[in-house]
Each structure stands twice: as structure tokens, then as C-alpha cells.
Amino acid sequence: MAEAEEPAGDPATASPRPLFAGLSDISISQDIPIEGEITIPVRSRTREFDSSTLNESVRNTIMRDLKAVGKKFMHVLYPRKSNTLLRDWDLWGPLILCVTLALMLQRGTVDGEKDGGPQFAEVFVIVWFGAVTITLNSKLLGGNISFFQSLCVLGYCILPLTVAMMICRLVLLAGPGPVNFMIRLFVVAVMFAWSVIASTAFLADSQPPNRKILAVYPVFLFYFVISWMILTFTPQ
């Protein structure tokens, strides 16, 4: 215990003094032995695990990434105000979705190069350059979302449209016809709305309030173009 002059602990009689008034009178003449326990918080333990992922099996690594991607798919399908997509962004999901969509939209070169539907490269370019342009637009308007976070969100929100593409291909197996077209139109329209709502839920909050529409409109245009590519797909 340090030698200190402490005011007597009698609150009734002692006059009110400022809190640390007596500290200046403390003189420490000997070293104060410090004892106790210091506990390291849990976080530093996981750092040890991170550094040892080099030794784990490939299957573990792949499954961990796939699980992260799958978790984000769920977040897109049931859009809530959560930060998962933004905090742990990754671009694997958008790549998988973009490649799947481009492969499904591609037809054979039966019809000649000029008149056909979009080729693989065209879909790829539209998706990625469209996403980059929207991200740049959002940042230039003063949004506070980072570049890759925005790319991640826009890429993941293509998931409903990829699902629509798969449904359309299945429906087209039944043969063309007006009923066929109506079903496809309905499915694509619903999925388009879903995509726009999902991405707006993540992106709109990062913009200043008087520019929200300016930032959301290009997203609308982007998904509209992808929906049109899906709707006009004919398999012959």
C-alpha cells in the first residue's frame, strides 16, 4: 500500500472535496509489487489458426470458401439489413454466377455470328464493366461504400436472374408458344424485381439521402439489360 494521505472516510463531517485532491500528496517510497493475471482475449488465438491454414487440406479450404459463398447466396435470397455481404466481401460468388449466366446464354454459332444472341464475351463484359461503371458512379456521387464491396453486392444480386435463366431454359424445353412466353415473362419480371430490391437494400444506405435515386437508377438499368438478354434467349 502506498503511503497516502487520505481524507477520513466520514462523509458526514468531512467537507466536500474534489475527487482526486489528495493525490498530489502521495509519495511512493518503494516499488509496488504488481500481481495478478492477465488474460489474452480470444481473438489472438484465431490468429494462430489463420497462419496455419497453409497446412490444412485442400478440401477444407475449398469447403470454407464455398460455405462463405453459400451463406452470401442465402443473404441475397432473403434480403435483410445485414452487413455480411459488405463486411466479408469476396468476388468468387459473382464470378461463378457470371460464368454460369454467360454459358447458359450462349448459343451455338449455327445462325452466323452477326445475328445471334450475346456471345460469352459480350455477357461477361456487360456484367463486369456494368458493375464497375455503377460502382464508379456511386463513388463519384459521394457514396461511402468501397469499390470491391460494391462489386461484390452487384455480382451477388445477379443470383435471382441466374435462377430465372435456369427456369427459362427448362420452360423452353416444352416448346415455344404464347403461354410459354407469358410464363417466362412473369418469372423474369419477378426475379428482376427481386434483384433490384436486394441490391438496393445493400447499396442505398451508403448514399447521401438526396442522391439515392441517382445511385439506384443505374442498378435498375443494369439488371434490366440482363433481364432482357435472358428473356430474348431462343435456343434454336
Added chain:
Amino acid sequence: MTMAAVDELAFHEFEEAANLLVETPHAATTCRSDQLTSQDHVAVTVGSSVGYGAEEVEEEGDKTALLQEEKPQPGFWTFGYYQSFFDVDTAQVLDRIKGSLLPWPGHNFVRHHLRNRPDLYGPFWICATLAFVLAVTGNLTLVLAQRRDPSIHYSPQFHKVTVAGITIYCYAWLVPLALWGFLRWRQGARERIGPYTFLETVCVYGYSLFVFIPTVVLWLIPVSWLQWLFGALALTLSAAGLVFTLWPVVREDTRLVAAALLSAVVLLHALLAVGCKLYFFQPLPLERVVPSLQAASLPPNILLPPTQPHPMATS
């Protein structure tokens, strides 16, 4: 109506000052509240060489400077430089679009709506929208035509998106560049009204293309004369906006140059409109409907149109 004391930061609009400002854009506008009479009056002093400093020293009491102060521009290699071109709100963009849709002889688009704050958001996204809308509605026209006449072969024609994009963007950026260059060359020693900056020219052209977006959508209606009517209407509105904006700058030049410039601008605009109409909305499917309707009782006739050349067309 006292203003200046409390609302120094608010931008107060009133007719007389706005009109005066339009005519003499380099004037300094100040507003002071008169102590004796509780009435504000606006003084517009024209003096481009005096500068703002001297006039501010004269004034005492509250005043509101209606002109923007010059802020130091960041260098073009920084992100902030480009951010200054996107410094617009939703309300401002909508106001500029409305201004381009309804051109009025007195209202100069640059002075009234842009107010020396051009933005790149409008031109860029209006061009993108127009390019995609052209491609999509062109495709839809083909779909609808095929419904009427199954002999037409339908294909998504995705390459038209590329063509549309390149055409619209080249028009909306290269033509203003040429116009701006020409105006600067012709400016000579005139100091009174300088030409517009490059960005303002791009802005004018970009926003003037907006009226084509609903027009292109209306071109889905397969009635030929109605399509040409809508096209002419859109072209008139758009070209009028351009001409009214360019007139104050050009009227100081010789008559010949002014007339030549304005007619060149209108002609290029008309070429764009007609070219888009003919390329993306080919009238072929429409003309095939006529013979098939007339010869409904003779099935072999329906197979004939693909081999018949254009002279069958009734326009």
C-alpha cells in the same frame, strides 16, 4: 421581405435578378438591406474587370453574394476532380431534364438550368439509357412483327446494342467537342459573352437527347405516319433547345456563320434521329403485312413477300 441577415447561405431566387444575370453572366450581384426603408433592392453591377473584392469593400451591412466563389480546383489526376462533375442532387437532375424537354426562346439552358455547374451524370446516363432503349425496342419491334407475320425470322440481334452504344456516345461527345472548338476559334477578341466551356456543351447535348427516350418507346406503335410524327416532334423539341442555347453566343458573329452553324447543328441532330429510326426500326416487317392482308384468301401469296423487293413498299 428581408433576406440577407438570416439567410446568408440560402439561394434566393427572384425573377428580375435571374433575368439580368442571364444577360450579363459576368456581373456581380449583391443584395443589401436598406436601413432607412425596410426594403431590399438588388443592384446588378456590370464590371468584369473590377473584381469582387472592390465591391465587397464598398458594401456594409449584410449582403448576399449570389455568384459562386471560385474554389481551388483539384488536379485532374485526383479523384476529387472528377467528383466535382457529379456534384448534383436528384432534384437538380430532374430540373435539368424538365428544362430540356420544354425549351423556351428566352430561357438559355446553360444559364438558367446549369448555372455554371455542369455535370457529367446526366449526359452519361441519358446516353446509356438511350442506347439500350434503342436496342431493346428495336428488338421488340421485330418480335411483334414476327407475331403478325411468322415468315420473318426472329433473332436477338445483339450486335445492335454495340452499334447503338457507339453511335450515341460518339455523337454526344464528339459533336460538342467540334462545336466547342469552333466557337472558341470564332470567339476572337470578344470578351462580352464567352463561349460555353466544353462540359457545358456536352451537358446541353446530353440533356437534349433525353426527349428521344420516350419517343423511341412510342415507336413501338406500328403505324408508320405516327412514328414519323413522333420523330419530327422530338426532333423539333430537341433542336429547339440546342438552338435557343446557342443563339446568344452565335448572334454576335456574322450572319452567315451564325446561320451555317445553327443549320449544321440541326442537320446533324436530324441525321441522328433519322438514322436511328431507319436502322433500328426497319420498316420491312410492316410492309409485308399489307400484301398478306390483301391476299388473305390465297395462302401462297404469304410466301411471296420475301422474294419481292422494296418497290412493294407503300409509305
